[in-house]
Amino acid sequence: MIITKKKDFKELMGNIRNYRSFFLIGCSECASLCGTGNEEAIRDMTEALKAEGKEVTGGFVPKTGCQVLGTKKELKAFKDELGRTDCILVMSCGAGTQTAVELFEDKAVYPANDSLFLGNMTRFQMFDERCSLCGQCILDKTGGICPVTTCPKGLLNGPCGGMQDGHCEVSPDIPCAWVRIYERMKKLDKLQELCETVVEAKDWSQGQKPRALSTREKKEKTRS
Ligand code: SF4
Ligand code: SF4
DSSP: EEEEEEEOOOHHHHHTTTTOOEEEEEEESSHHHTTSSHHHHHHHHHHHHHHOOOOOEEEEOOOOOOOHHHHHHHHHGGGHHHTTSSEEOOOOOOHHHHHHHOOTTTTTESSSEEEEEEEEEEETTTEEEEEEEOOOOOOTTTOOOOOHHHHHTSSSSSOOTOTTTBOSSSSSSSSSSHHHHHHHHHHOOOOOHHHOOOOOOGGGGOSSSSSOOHHHHHHHHOOO
């Protein structure tokens, strides 16, 4: 999931100072789990904006904020409210904000959140970064633990010489990613495999931005 956090409210108010009326768009997926784009967050933002003398014409939580056509369809129910709106405030990740930019060519669109990383919710409202979307996954060689993301040096073959008692030299409060990989491979009885594997230098061009993917052609071929 994409981890988001609310922008500092003062900073947000500075960004939207020139607008009077707002329509709020959340997201029922990642931003809801982060508490940044669910119904409660929309209610809180509505109250906070009203307290600042702003008008809130409406708001809703779309099923998936980064799904452009689905969100467009859901927004049809808010035609009147949107007609009275100067500015769209998006309470999801940056992808959701850019859905709104695509759908509202003539209106100002602002993000209410900062998008941080791709990660996992480990406990209620606690999130850890787990994948950097490198485009060439090596989890098959590392026991399912990502050193690209969870080793601060991103070492493809480790550990480095600075590891101490299983802890990382860069951030001593976290375990060394490569020690975790070693321990997991040991449990799976795959130490031999780990010792024999040298992870080749990655083709970082696979992560060159902006990336795009279409699976449409493949599906159409399968159908015919
Ligand atoms: S190796 Fe790349 S794709 Fe796989 S989990 Fe790590 S960053 Fe993500
Ligand atoms: S101690 Fe381990 S996690 Fe930390 S930088 Fe070195 S290899 Fe990476």
